[in-house]
Amino acid sequence: MTTDPDRAPSPGAPAPAVPPGGPDRAPSPGALNLALLRDRNDAAVLRAVRAARDGTSRVELAVRTGLTAQAISKITARLLADGLLTEAGRTHVAGRSGKPRTLLRLVPDARSALGAEIGRRELHLLRTDLTGAVVARADTPIDPDGAPGLVLDRLAAMVRELTADAGGSRVLGLGLACPGPLDTRDGVLHQVTGMPRWHGLHLREAVQDRTGLPVLVEKNTTAGVLSRPGPDHRAFVYLGDGVGAGLVLGGQVQRGARTNAGEFGHQCLDPDGPPCACGARGCLEALCLAALRAGRTDRAAAVLALGVANLVRLLDVEEVTLGGATLLGDPEPYEAAIRTALAARLPDPHWQHVTLTRATALAVPQGAAALALARLFG
Amino acid sequence: MTTDPDRAPSPGAPAPAVPPGGPDRAPSPGALNLALLRDRNDAAVLRAVRAARDGTSRVELAVRTGLTAQAISKITARLLADGLLTEAGRTHVAGRSGKPRTLLRLVPDARSALGAEIGRRELHLLRTDLTGAVVARADTPIDPDGAPGLVLDRLAAMVRELTADAGGSRVLGLGLACPGPLDTRDGVLHQVTGMPRWHGLHLREAVQDRTGLPVLVEKNTTAGVLSRPGPDHRAFVYLGDGVGAGLVLGGQVQRGARTNAGEFGHQCLDPDGPPCACGARGCLEALCLAALRAGRTDRAAAVLALGVANLVRLLDVEEVTLGGATLLGDPEPYEAAIRTALAARLPDPHWQHVTLTRATALAVPQGAAALALARLFG
DNA sequence: CCAAGTTAAACAACAGTGTGGACTAACCGG
DNA sequence: CCGGTTAGTCCACACTGTTGTTTAACTTGG
Incomplete structure (x- = not known):
């Protein structure tokens, strides 16, 4: 994925220079409007509701978000009016006195x-x-x-x-x-x-x-990497036509200065290795694809695992999701190799535990849809 | 730096498990208070003033931050009262009509x-x-x-x-x-x-x-990496007793899930390479230090440069700052090697231009002080 | 059974944010 | 001197989240 970047942009290509702020109503560098404040808090509440499978109550939202119960009341009232949330019964916990909590749920079809x-x-x-x-x-x-x-x-x-x-x-x-x-x-x-x-x-x-x-x-x-909510530090590693990665660090998608981060496949693992489509030698992707062409899934897995270990080491992510048609077609050897590499290379596998998950075939388009959902969820 | 992580934490070590939210008054996951809103906007204005060498005016702050002129007036009034800002004359631009702008400056000793x-x-x-x-x-x-x-x-x-x-x-x-x-x-x-x-x-x-x-x-x-303000995507690469990196991505310091990101020196560049202090083989740090022990600065530089190119490729940073006693003692070969590696490995050096700068010897303690300054600047 | 206790959530009044419009201040050009 | 122009403020306002109080809906205990 994101395989081969080639040389310079073709002469006819539009200049990629663009004001970084964007033409939104939004204050650019960290400054916030009251409107933005509201949107942000709405999004925070929606995220909290989404995160809580089986619904949440207002009190719990107040604890989770750190806002006052009263603020949560106002926000949820707004979201209920918008049809995004719905009240779904009350919690009857045995042996617990007081008024039961009203459950709030996301309305999926809103x-x-x-x-x-x-x-x-x-x-x-x-x-x-x-x-x-x-x-x-x-x-x-x-x-x-x-x-x-x-x-x-x-x-x-x-x-x-x-x-x-x-x-x-x-x-x-x-x-x-x-x-x-x-x-x-x-x-x-x-x-x-x-x-x-x-x-x-x-x-x-x-x-x-x-x-x-x-x-x-x-x-x-x-x-x-956006196909589903996950921990604040996670990576999506792709092996298909090419090799690439998507990164969420500190809860934020990382696109890089020119929105071109994630060229995981072009980390050089062997300066004297085989030439890569990108022009360099010994890229992870080149090694991986060469191994696959030779029918050596084990070698491809070992190379990918090395790259994943490097990535985890460098960025201290806590979840790695594996995707891409090639990998998903035969995931076990890759998972095994990655587990081995992580165990061998992480200083303290107990402290720095990494969850390894498998993406679905539709992860990429689902993640694309999640971009549109981010309007609501932030 | 951050050289060798060794094995598991000693049995006597306190458990590193800690509630991620922290005991602050702050709402944890993205939700914002009015007090936090104010602090944030104050910080945004202070950053904007700091960024503008030679002082700024209120109008310019309004443009930069996206806030209203009125909001800027209130915020700057507050900061003036706190002694953080000071008015420093007016801008007299020839041939420009209207009331001249009042310059605002940071009060360094506040x-x-x-x-x-x-x-x-x-x-x-x-x-x-x-x-x-x-x-x-x-x-x-x-x-x-x-x-x-x-x-x-x-x-x-x-x-x-x-x-x-x-x-x-x-x-x-x-x-x-x-x-x-x-x-x-x-x-x-x-x-x-x-x-x-x-x-x-x-x-x-x-x-x-x-x-x-x-x-x-x-x-x-x-x-x-925090020693001085810089672009939103940047890295600090260190070569001293060990090899490491500090990362700012998307304007945020990246510490990783267990605050242990930046193990740049332990990316494996050669699975069959020499053993590293961390227990693995062929780590960048091991290769680099071995070359230095052999008096081969050129080889150490080439190895470091490869790692930097991988880093830039993976994270799309726009500035790399070099630091660490070893490197700063003889920076030219490293800078040359990195420039060469970037030119060779970046798909489009024009589009993805990377600024290479040299840290001062005091960068690390200065960055530590910057952590305390972050209270004001966010 | 009913009163007391407890918890959830809303109501009302409020402090503080940024906003919009009118106004003043300070320059330029004729 | 006076109109034009730009910078910045004053005022009233809409909206945010907060505090204090009240109501709702349970459990508990006599």
């Missing part, structure tokens, strides 16, 4: 979000509810050498199809996950390997024009 | 902060003003095999010395930079290489008791 994965051979589109669960999907093959416009027209048609049966649930937006490199700020693709006609495409604008929805463009690996 | 670097051989303490400039310093040798208590007593005496002549400038706190691994949340040291008697020491508590100041414990590499 809103929905669209997520798409644009790959080299296929386009996956799906619609999720507020919880991130897939409620509808559609797929279509892609001709990597075809005109992007045709693909986007098809995408727009699929979007209409999937939003038509959305019922009353408002669609928050459409997330688009693509192979990198790209710039998520302006939604412009750079040198997408294997899809030369997509180079320099202003993807966000093109899809926004075709669908009328708010569109968010993201690298596929970054989308992958 | 507050001060203490920063210390606890090394294996020396203890450096310094006091900085609000701008982070060093206004006083004191140093003392350390016996790595001596009792920590004696060192801390000495530290407390030095603190008294440096705060006595602080004049009216209130001391915000004391930042302590140490070799890792450690837990910054509870301020407990783990297996500090070469200082066995420090293992398991509850450093924050011990120093807080001795000085009465708010104490913040930080890994030396992380302190290094």
